[in-house]
Amino acid sequence: MLEPVESAYRPEMSRRYDQDFEAIFGGADRGDLEFFTSLAGLAEGPVCEVGAGTGRVLLPVAAAAAGASVVGVEPSSAMREVMLARVGGADPRVGARIAVRDGSFTDLPLADRSQALVYSAFRSFQHVLDSDGQLAGLRECLRVLRPGGTLAIDLFDPDYRLLHDTEPSVVARYRREDRAIVERWDARRVDRVSQRVDVDFRWVVRRGLGPVLEDVRAHYAIRYTFPHELLHLLARAGFPAVQLYGDYDRSPLGPTPRELVVVATAPG
Ligand SMILES: C[S@@+](CC[C@H](N)C(=O)[O-])C[C@H]1O[C@@H](n2cnc3c(N)ncnc32)[C@H](O)[C@@H]1O
Known part of the structure; x- marks a missing residue:
């Protein structure tokens, strides 16, 4: 597939x-x-x-x-x-x-x-x-x-200790060239029969303590x-x-x- x-x-x-x-x-x-x-x-x-x-x-x-x-x-x-x-x-x-x-x-x-x-x-x-x-x-x-x-x-x-569903959490935080702060969030769902992991991504972009400038989502799947x-x-x-x-x-x-x-x- x-x-x-x-x-x-x-x-x-x-x-x-x-x-x-x-x-x-x-x-x-x-x-x-x-x-x-x-x-x-x-x-x-x-x-x-x-x-x-x-x-x-x-x-x-x-x-x-x-x-x-x-x-x-x-x-x-x-x-x-x-x-x-x-x-x-x-x-x-x-x-x-x-x-x-x-x-x-x-x-x-x-x-x-x-x-x-x-x-x-x-x-x-x-x-x-x-x-x-x-x-x-x-x-x-x-x-x-x-x-x-x-x-x-x-x-x-x-690693069985890591192969379980997770709530969204921040996996990276960095400053873009325009000085805005990007937070990358991941959450995953694990199917132990098909050995498939579905990962939902989210990027939340802010400037300082200001409002959210961008909130973008994506998804991919991998098989272990x-x-x-x-x-x-x-x-x-x-x-x-x-x-x-x-x-x-x-x-x-x-x-x-x-x-x-x-x-x-x-x-x-
Ligand atoms: C995690 S990235 C790795 C990219 C690069 N090899 C690196 O080391 O930075 C995985 C890449 O695999 C590609 N990919 C997805 N499905 C694929 C497939 N069936 N055959 C080959 N490449 C695939 C994705 O589009 C993506 O660019």
Whole structure:
């Protein structure tokens, strides 16, 4: 099942994505950039990011992928617009190697066996909302990978202590360029059978103690996947060699992983 991304990552979300991200993580790096750029540095050929969003990871990856063509595939037109602006502002020697394309995990606009590295950062894979779709998405990645090519994706580790419904709460507060204060509120509903989390967002914008200037709402859904479920899906999709790590530093999967980080190799 595919979430209608145009209604989730629509302009309200897309133009706030980078500001929210930087307010929540204290910058554009949530500890994942080194992992993805080092894979890109080793790739001997074209590189693709699936669900590339605003290009947060794509640009450093393109800089690291010496001379290779890099494509950012993204289903939301509003996110692609932000990504294109970012590519336009990049060093032209890097920007010239980057293409931005419409597509999704289950429909990659790429030729069979064309990519040396296919990766997905910050849980874009979790927007595929059922396991049939996830399996189809992994098979689609395998279709476009060269023999021996690398797939790298990340997911959050499903922590039962966090997987419950929540009341709205403030997850970020920051000052915009025009000095107005933005409060980002989240609330979530969890379905433990479909493993689906529906997140309602709200941005409340005020200047000082004055009246509310903007009150904007959005919603998206994600699916959580357990480590062994993921390994079974990767095996069924046809990846013979899979490493599953507990963090971007490739630490082993312990009892309390920070992240589920997959590095899989296409058959040679
Ligand atoms: C949390 S953002 C991550 C963006 C970027 N990779 C980053 O690290 O900042 C998730 C992205 O996945 C995209 N997305 C949603 N459904 C998707 C699908 N079925 N296939 C690929 N990407 C999808 C969204 O539009 C959004 O841009």
